[in-house]
Amino acid sequence: MCTGWVLENVMNIKQTKAFTLTELMIVVVIVGITATFAIPSYTKSIARSHQRDMVTQLQTLHASNLIYRAQAGTYWDTGGTAETALATINSTLGINIIANDGTTYSYNSADGSAFTATAAWGGFIVSVDEGAIVAGTNPSCSGSCP
DSSP states (O other): OHHHHHHHHHHHHHHSOOOOHHHHHHHHHHHHHHHHHHHHHHHHHHHHHHHHHHHHHHHHHHHHHHHHHHHHSSOOOOTTOOBOOHHHHHHHHTOOOOOOTTOEEEEEOSSSSOOEEEEEETTEEEEEETTOOEEEEETTTTEEOO
């Protein structure tokens, strides 16, 4: 009678659903391998996204400065001092550039006949001038980028 009860409980234990340590280790290894490949790709796509955003924002700044020149006769003149306050740049040119995660912008024009605007984030530096030339240094493309 006791033997039947013990055998019945042993059978119930074997039928219990659970993960073994080996199965858990295999899952951990698979997740680790997936992360090894996914994280660098994700980091690169974030960097490319920042670079594209900076170029787009500088193109917006360039276009708005052309409108400013059409109305005022000259580009916005900062007297040769670089303007780094994004709120001032936005209000003067009537735009709404939003700094994306630490991106800094600067605008400079000595006499209103020419200007240079620059955006920087991490190792990326992109600039535009009155000729709409967008140039910059980008560590992920070994030099200048469009």
